[in-house]
Amino acid sequence: MLMKLSQLTKEQKAILARLKAWLALQLAAEAFRSDAGLQKRCPVGGVSLKLKIMQNGAGRGGSVHSSSGRDMAINPAASASSADESAATATKPAATLQLFVKKGNAIVGARNWPQLVLVFPGSEAAIKVLSGGKGAALPLPLSPGAFKALGFFKKASSRATELLREAQTPDMVRASLLLAATLHGLEAVSGDSYLERRMLIVPDGTVAVRVGQIEFFAAKRGRDIRVMESAQHPDAVLSFSDYQSAIKVLSGKRQAVVALGSGEVKIEGLLPLVQGLFAVLDRLSWYLGVSV
Amino acid sequence: MSSGKKFARSREYFERAAKVIPGGIYGSKSPGFLVPGHFPYYLEGAKGSCIVDVDGNQYIDYLCGYGSQIVGYGNPAVDGPALDQARRGDLLNQPHPVMVELAERLVDLVDGMDWAVFVKNGTDATTLATSIARADTGKQIVVAAEGAYHGAANWCSTNVFPVFTSAEQRDVRFFSYNNIAQLEKLFIDNKNNIACVILTPYHHPTYKPQQLPTPEFLKAVEVLCQREGAYFIMDDIRANFRLSMAGSHSYFGAHPDMVTMGKALANGYPISVLLGAEALKKTASSFFITGTYWMSAVPMIAAMATLNEMERLGGPHRLAQLGTLLKNGLESLGEKAGFKARVSGPPAIPFLTFDEDPNLFLNQRFCAAMADRGVFMHPHHNWFISLAHSEEDIERTLSAAREAFEELRGGFSALFMNKIHEQ
Numbered sequence: 056m057l058m059k060l061s062q063l064t065k066e067q068k069a070i071l072a073r074l075k076a077w078l079a080l081q082l083a084a085e086a087f088r089s090d091a092g093l094q095k096r097c098p099v100g101g102v103s104l105k106l107k108i109m110q111n112g113a114g115r116g117g118s119v120h121s122s123s124g125r126d127m128a129i130n131p132a133a134s135a136s137s138a139d140e141s142a143a144t145a146t147k148p149a150a151t152l153q154l155f156v157k158k159g160n161a162i163v164g165a166r167n168w169p170q171l172v173l174v175f176p177g178s179e180a181a182i183k184v185l186s187g188g189k190g191a192a193l194p195l196p197l198s199p200g201a202f203k204a205l206g207f208f209k210k211a212s213s214r215a216t217e218l219l220r221e222a223q224t225p226d227m228v229r230a231s232l233l234l235a236a237t238l239h240g241l242e243a244v245s246g247d248s249y250l251e252r253r254m255l256i257v258p259d260g261t262v263a264v265r266v267g268q269i270e271f272f273a274a275k276r277g278r279d280i281r282v283m284e285s286a287q288h289p290d291a292v293l294s295f296s297d298y299q300s301a302i303k304v305l306s307g308k309r310q311a312v313v314a315l316g317s318g319e320v321k322i323e324g325l326l327p328l329v330q331g332l333f334a335v336l337d338r339l340s341w342y343l344g345v346s347v
Numbered sequence: 348m349s350s351g352k353k354f355a356r357s358r359e360y361f362e363r364a365a366k367v368i369p370g371g372i373y374g375s376k377s378p379g380f381l382v383p384g385h386f387p388y389y390l391e392g393a394k395g396s397c398i399v400d401v402d403g404n405q406y407i408d409y410l411c412g413y414g415s416q417i418v419g420y421g422n423p424a425v426d427g428p429a430l431d432q433a434r435r436g437d438l439l440n441q442p443h444p445v446m447v448e449l450a451e452r453l454v455d456l457v458d459g460m461d462w463a464v465f466v467k468n469g470t471d472a473t474t475l476a477t478s479i480a481r482a483d484t485g486k487q488i489v490v491a492a493e494g495a496y497h498g499a500a501n502w503c504s505t506n507v508f509p510v511f512t513s514a515e516q517r518d519v520r521f522f523s524y525n526n527i528a529q530l531e532k533l534f535i536d537n538k539n540n541i542a543c544v545i546l547t548p549y550h551h552p553t554y555k556p557q558q559l560p561t562p563e564f565l566k567a568v569e570v571l572c573q574r575e576g577a578y579f580i581m582d583d584i585r586a587n588f589r590l591s592m593a594g595s596h597s598y599f600g601a602h603p604d605m606v607t608m609g610k611a612l613a614n615g616y617p618i619s620v621l622l623g624a625e626a627l628k629k630t631a632s633s634f635f636i637t638g639t640y641w642m643s644a645v646p647m648i649a650a651m652a653t654l655n656e657m658e659r660l661g662g663p664h665r666l667a668q669l670g671t672l673l674k675n676g677l678e679s680l681g682e683k684a685g686f687k688a689r690v691s692g693p694p695a696i697p698f699l700t701f702d703e704d705p706n707l708f709l710n711q712r713f714c715a716a717m718a719d720r721g722v723f724m725h726p727h728h729n730w731f732i733s734l735a736h737s738e739e740d741i742e743r744t745l746s747a748a749r750e751a752f753e754e755l756r757g758g759f760s761a762l763f764m765n766k767i768h769e770q
Contacts, residue, residue, distance in 0.1 A: 256507060316378045322379060327554060
């Protein structure tokens, strides 16, 4: 059943806000990685921006009127260092995204001191703004170039949307964007209490998701999922036969089950782990179907 | 031949199915549970130990309709009387007299059982058994082994949604099969609240090697149940008469209060049964037990004929003989190819896994290679030997396995030398 934003519980709103924030940031990052034009337009010295969503006691261990930021660490080192705090902060929907340009190379990672914090007074405001609607958002500049950072983030976000829509976008780029959005979406909703028991019966492990030259890893530990850039021995492998298949499945144009039956999608290894991720995927679709 | 051509009709049907049937093929028959591209999705017919898919590909079958075939597909000794009854009437207003005959026969045959209730699926039987145990004891909790399959009802299924976990699944507790200490702790933690312990005669979890009960385990279950006023239910749906004509509990020397049987009971005709000890007959009588098709005559006629045919063809002894040939052959071929391939479970219900690969990459590749060679072995679910299998079938299977292990060896280093993500 499709839900309206007003019908969601406090926890669900917090998760949806986090999901929207993560998708916005991840897609912007992925667009930056994929688009040379965007890289050229990045301010000298890089961009550092943080989204902060104030909460009203929602989520595990949340205190009344507390707020917390969670670094969205895209580089492996930062992933590892923040892995332990993931369970404790799983329903604290904030993130930082930083982009650096150094000697022509783009590095995406987390940093402690952002140039600007975009503060949302609550989950609903974040959901509305990040869905393209109207809502309250307070930009908090912390260093010079703060508004350039915000401007660049907006450009990167809209570029991500364009890349997904434009016919001339290379399949590889589009597949990469969709895969990043899907996997980070799983990461964002995995702490949902709706999935708690299900996640506990799914074995822990790492799934490699591959298509062409793109590879992501999703590690499931307890009730959380974390996206990683590398893993030595994945317990399962989910692969798409080509970029087009990945695009069709990930954009919902082709049923995953049909793609599996036709061999466009292949699953190897620890099947219950992948099946567990499918359950989270269903939950992700549920969240994305919420009418804002 | 490419898999696209080899399974063209299977795929065509599946594409159509996905439009009108949730998941295309749901549950354990879903293509994703096998290895897509190497296995058919739709079968058209079968005879003896062989199945034929919709594209005309033939296989020696070791899944046997998930265990339901025990005297062979299309066995005239079963189908003859069953079809004859079908012509004379199957589902009637009142039961056919064969219901009495079958109940009498099963009560005579199965150790320690005094009454029988006929249903359609394993889930019906296990759900009825736990319900009777709960009603009789006035206690709520059901204890089961982790990973055991007792059916698809909400209380025991893997449909783990909050709406069920807070209701039907709330009162089910789990322990590790064979772990007596864990079971004792459950009885301590849930003092006077455990209605029953439901177990399969040996542990056959999906995706894992099978596990036989330790000599002391089943005895300990009995003692604990008796001491704590709980019933012991043996869920023998899967193994059924493959281990013993007196029931698998008899094979392992156990004495449950209720036994569920199904699958091979009627060689594929839809019928399952809940058998119980005298002490539970009054409570069972107080239950309103019914289902539109639960008393249909044809499956009961088929069950009687299946029991006759099993006895004629050598029953569990013959199954064990054939299963041992297969088990020894596979383990030996695996070892020669450099694998730690191990066949677990009773020989009549074997399952091959590779000690070096708990994630089953090798299982999937081995079973895919076997399917490519016309042998249907499930990569994730235990296999079944039937009385229609022959020594020649086993020989052909082992010949295919020799090639499959060789093929596997070619991909072994790529799988396990830190290169898995480079394939």
